[in-house]
């Protein structure tokens with residue numbers, strides 16, 4: 001799949017398989033006590049997926065790949081004026 005700037009897209013949706021793979025490898029290294037559960041993770045990604053601040057898997061409010069940020073139990077949405085999770 002061709003890489004393109006994609007509004008409200010996660011990494012795979014924007015065609016960025018390399019970074020998706022890298023993020024999955026980083027997620028696999030998160031300690032279990034720091035990781036959020038799958039249900040919460042999917043809910044967070046769903047919220048990001050309808051947010052205008054998500055561009056090609058990256059949150060423009062913090063510069064993080066949301067798939068990585070959302071995997072941490074204690075992390076939160078970085079939009080201080082409109083925190084969504």
Ligand code: SF4
Nearest residue numbers: 048051053059077079
């Ligand atoms: S602002 Fe919050 S909801 Fe929007 S993409 Fe960033 S982390 Fe996700």
